[in-house]
Amino acid sequence: MLNGSLSYANMDKEVEDEKNFLFNIYTFVLIIIFISNCILNYFFLKDYMYVIVFLILIFIMFLTLFLPNSIRFNKILVFLTFYILGLLTFYCDIIAGKDAMNYLSYISLTTAMSFFFNYRKDKIAIITLIVSFIVFFLINYYTNYSLLPNLHQNLSFTEQHYIRFYKTLEVVFCTLVAVYFIHRKEKIIIRYIVETEGLNKRLKENKQILSRDLYDMAVNNNPLFISSFSSSFPNFFNSILKINPQIIAPELEICALIKLGLRTKEIAQVTKSTVRSVENKKYRIRKKLNIPSDVDTNLFIINTFNIDD
Incomplete structure (x- = not known):
């Protein structure tokens, strides 16, 4: 950076x-x-x-x-x-x-x-x-x-x-x-355009490397995962909280894990909870974010909240 x-x-x-x-x-x-x-x-x-x-x-x-x-x-x-x-x-x-x-x-x-x-x-x-x-x-x-x-x-x-x-x-x-x-x-x-495009490409590659590092931290249940994710992509959580400030920390963690591509079963393993518990949290997130019934929760979070901003 x-x-x-x-x-x-x-x-x-x-x-x-x-x-x-x-x-x-x-x-x-x-x-x-x-x-x-x-x-x-x-x-x-x-x-x-x-x-x-x-x-x-x-x-x-x-x-x-x-x-x-x-x-x-x-x-x-x-x-x-x-x-x-x-x-x-x-x-x-x-x-x-x-x-x-x-x-x-x-x-x-x-x-x-x-x-x-x-x-x-x-x-x-x-x-x-x-x-x-x-x-x-x-x-x-x-x-x-x-x-x-x-x-x-x-x-x-x-x-x-x-x-x-x-x-x-x-x-x-x-x-x-x-x-x-x-x-x-x-x-x-x-x-200037060529140099800017090259720089943006390098920044995007850096983001991808950083995302992989965060993924490794998540699957290894590193306690610093949330703070590292928040420091690296502060706009991600801010964008979610703008829609609904009532979303709590465990739900934000679920959103971050979804953004990194983890599935429900993997999220359950990372958070040391049951699949049912994760599904309930995703349901509450769905309600708080007013996600339409015909839209998948994972896809909504991945496509709506950009970590590159």
Whole structure:
């Protein structure tokens, strides 16, 4: 059991380490994207204000690498980060104009969400962000990019071409990174499943060995049998007592012996009583557990109360 616990702990640690690794790598991906935006705005668009904005974002993303996991993996903070990035994309899309194709950044953000959110646990957050990105895009589409006219950059054809080229590279880069990490995560999940199945098999074998040891203790009338059985499989007696707390110790012993596969005659020999006495105890157990008349007592106990829980 100790080895099993250690194995589970090692697997959990490996999964947690992989989670940190993916988070760090994609944080670096975002930093690279922001650096590229700085280069684009500084050398090609000559828009120095946005260079400062992206430098601030680079500093913030770099800072997250040193924050404790309780902050880094806080779903509210991650959600707000993506929402703010979506708003920034929305704003840049407005001022650059339709032909600049800034809206392609929504694809990059959507791709990145797979590394920061759990699809099963964070469905609401994911759906909210995706719907928000779609709404942002549709607002610009149906208003023909007429919002905030005083802030429009009125980019030249060449400048728009630079942005389109960069955005295309950004989407391709993020997609390739996503494909690589999805493949990596699948390999880890498969290995985790295989290791878990192997561990469960070993634990089951240990249970079977332990059951055989308890069987030997029972047939040899070892006085430590009940205490050993209770220590090894505490849920067995607890499950029975949940149905009826009035079941007494001798009846619990009968249930344990039945679970180990002993027949009525063998139980009588182990408990040093008559077959009739054992049958009477089984009848009382049957009544207390409300076992249906068409169900065998032994089969009910064996199939209902699992020692593997």
